[in-house]
Amino acid sequence: MKIRFTGEIENIKDGIHLLSSELSFQEEDEGFQVQVIQRKGPIFVKSEANKAEIHFEEKIHFFRGLGIWLEYFKKRGVFEITEEPQFEMTGAMLDASRNGVLTVSEIKSLLRKMAVMGLNTLMIYTEDTYEVKELPYFGYMRGRYTEEELRVCDEYAQALGIEMIPCIQTLAHLTEALKWNFATNIRDTADILLVGEPETYQFLEKVITAATKPFKSKRIHIGMDEAHQLGLGRFLDNNGYEERFVIMNKHLEKVVDITEGLGLKSMIWSDMYFRLGSKYGGYYDLEAEIPQEVISSIPNAQLVYWDYYHSDEEFYRTFIQKHKELGSNPIFAGGVWTWNGISPNYGKAIVTTEAALNACKKEGVKEVFATMWGDNGAETPLTTSLPILQLFAEHAYHKIVTRQEVAERFHFCTGGTYSDFMVLNLFDETPGVSENNLHESNPSKFLLWQDVLIGLYDQNIKGLPMNQHYKNLIPKLKDASRKNPEWQYMFEFYEQLARVLSVKAEIGIQLKEAYDAGDKNEMESIKVQLASLIESSKILRLKHRKLWFSMNKPFGWEVIEIRYGGLLSRLETAQFRIEEWLKGNISHIEELEEERLYFEGPYKMPEGTIGRNIYRRIVTAGNLT
Template identity: 60%
Template sequence: MKIKLIGNTSGLLAGVNYLSEDLNFTIANDGYPILVVNRPGPIEIKVSNGQGGIFFEKKIHFYRALGLWLEYFKKGKEFHVVEHPQFETSGVMIDASRNAVLTTDGLKMLLRKMAVMGLNLAMLYTEDTYEVPEYPYFGYMRGRYSEKEIETCDDYADKLGIEMVPCIQTLAHLREALKWNYSNEFRDTEDILLVGEPKTYEFLRNIIKAATKPYRTNRIHIGMDEAHQLGLGNYLKKNGYHNRFEIMNQHLKEVVQITKELGLKPMIWSDMYFRLGSKSGDYYDKDATIPEEIIKEIPDVQMVYWDYYHTEEDHYERMLTMHKLLVDEPVFAGGLWTWNGIAPNYGKAFRTTEAALKINKKLGIKEVFATIWGDNGAETPIQTALLGMQLYAEHTYHQEVSLEHLSERFEFCTDCPLEHFLLLNKFDETPGVMKDNLFESNPSKFLLWQDILIGLYDKNIEGFPMGQHYKKLIQPLHDAQKNSRGMNLLFHFYEELARVLSVKAELGIELKTAYDKADQEAVHTCLGKLAFLKQNVEKLRLAHKKLWFSTNKPFGWEVLDIRYGGLLTRICTAEERIQEWLHDPSTKVEELEEARLFYDGIYNFGEEGTLGRNLYHRIVTVGVFSD
């Protein structure tokens, strides 16, 4: 449609042009007139007597309001809608450190979606995926961003009313950065910096300068979470044992001094203070105590309370209240559960988000954001985060959010029905898994990658109709692919995944049963299914590859290529081993001779309502994968 913006549109037109194609409108002198008024107060949109109106305070409010206006105008009636922002800042943290590094076009796509939703904070989490001139090995072959790439995206975000903030690490989570020999003199453990070492602070000054240079904001997230072995590596050898609260404060003071000299305002993840105050090292320990003298020594930083796990409102209220003893205005970070495996866990994302944001509103927290992690290879596509982002956005402008309201807004903002995205939740919320998958079961991941002959998770799924479950997803996903503008690559990938899992999920059980009975006919049937899998796993790989390259840099894809290659090769080996047995049943297939045990290992919860969860290297073998 054509629209004509009347009034003070200074600073808005560039962003309007960015959104015009996505929202299917053009600016024209003969367009429908919309009065634009920038003033303090809530978002207000209306149409009456042949003229529209958009009233807003912040730039991000205008872009949300523009989308709302277009959505309501399509209904063909006069309207008057008011929204009251619940938070000053609301947005996302995008993980660019787990192999998937978004291209500038991929980032711009996400920024446009954020603007229409009304999210105004985009943190780019880069452990080592940005250029630091002094250290050529920092982010080497990892798809690191150039200064120009980040500057381009920061300019783009600013035009849309979005603040981009660098999110780095300055203590732990630096395994990829510290694996090179340049770091020998300032490495405590394989992923933690050596506190107190002058070369550590020379390194940090250089990476902080490089990380912040392309951004217009003076804010920076300096990390400092999950430093579990702090002071227990080379630090211990060099200095002996020291109180770890004191080590943490000593290091934080040094880093904050660097940020102060560079004119920056830092924030950190808060967990290390709570872990050190807990006898069990648990971040969420209700009995954790941080000594008053330690609290007094904490430098002036924002504290980010991250929590992706709890569904109880009283838990969030207790934790936020404890955070307020440390800092006046804590920031909250939730999670969109894009890191569960190869599919999103919307059940857990929704349950935790609803509980957390309700309490954040109650306690007057001003800043919230949602993390989009990509653990264990970033197998889950970034587009799956859009639904969780929409949930955050609607909570940012409403006290309560109904599923009907969320559905309407999501379909407008993404041009894709909400029910299509909810199909993706069924990849892990399968038979045998509790409603909302609160124990984070990831059967679509372990059933895809597990070995046909070894079947480490076969016992876990025994008796559940997994193949039939995935078979029922194929047609709905095919239909979604045909009816989702701009999301066809996403749904094509998941359609191919469902097709593969419909056969592979229970094939190991079928093969083992047939072999134990020496049923040659049944084993031969399994052989035919392996031929089907070879063909369709390759189709899945190609669909995944096309989707990956539509938003991500090529670096990191090699890991998934290797995973698919390993899967295909092991299918070939299974074929060969079975053919040998069919030719001579007196031989043994030793892998099939072994009794199947329930997988009872690390990352695999044994509670009722889950089939298990694990990382790739623990799914494919119990052998030494890499050491």
């Protein structure tokens, strides 16, 4: 489509140019006239027979308005639409610290889609994956972003009306940084900095300066969550026991002194204050007591209330109020549930997002964002987060949001088909798992990686038609691959994953039953199936590799590839063990002699779940580390 933009376009012309290819239009003097008017107030889009108007206040509102006009112009031709922004900040935070580090080109692609959605903030969570020139081991071989890479992303975002805010850690979650010898004197525990040590604050000044240098924003997220052993390592040895609230506030005060000295406004995750006030160390403890003297001495930093778990709107409202009692209106961080395993948990993400954002609107929260974590290896591609980002975006401009509206906008803003993306939810919402998978089962992960000879999760799925469940997904994913060309690599990977699981899910159970029955014919048949499964798993590795390298830096893939190597090696060993038994070279297969127990540690699993765990607890009952 040819378009002629007129009016107040100086501030948005670079962004228009960046989106022209994404939205399939050309800027031409002879094109359809779109009058651009910047003023205070809601987004207003009006289309007539031969001209259109887009009224906006902030740059990001124009780009959402442009997308709305293009979408509805094709549907209706003549129309008027008004949208009232519900929040001052609505954005996303992508994880670049769990092995997967998105390439600059992939970040740019995300930024373009965010702009059309109307999301105005992007944080990149970097524990050590950014360049600190004075510290060559900081982020070494971890795919760290260079200063120039981050600056390029920031300038791109600025053109689209999106603020990029650095998001780092300044207390805990620093295992990968602190493992090197340069950190010997500043290490309290394996992942926590030594509070009060002068070298600690010299280190923090370097990393904060480096983290913020590429960005125009004067805001910074300095982390400080989940410091469970705060003051209990070398700090305890050096100083004796000190009240942990006091340690927290002293450290935060020193870090805020650094940020304010650089002209920055800080935000922190809020959980440590609630954990320290809880008798059992829980974040969401409604009985937590935070002393008034602690509240009054909390340094000048915005609190970020993160919650990806609750499906009850009233809980969010109550906890928002508890944050307000600490002295400020909190920022809210929800979650897209890309960290459940090898596939997204859309069911839980949708339920929790609906409850949380409705609560935020009612409680007057002004800033919200969606976290895109990549826990335990970033096995799930972050592009699967887009449907939930769209849900956040629609909540950002409407009091009430319907699933149909989200699906239609998602198709326009991303080019993807919403219902096809939702098929990915079925990898973990399997037989035995309750609706929306609210207890966070991840069977697609544990069934892929678990050992067929040891089968730690076999008893959990016994009697459930898991093979058939995954077999039913194959044609749906093949169709999705055809209908979503931009996401072809992703859907091809998941199609192959379904093929592997349609055999592997129950093969350990079948193997144990055949062995217990002494059925040599069935054991021979399973040995043949294992050969086919090995070839299918090799194809899966290659498709996963293609997908990874299409969006991420190469660093971190080695972790996933080692997992595939382990999978393939153990399948081959299973063949070998069966062959030795069939030939009579061994009288027993000891792994199959063991009784299968229900896997229920370290927490008791509620009804409606069949298990969730991380890689090292899936593949062995031994000590992988």
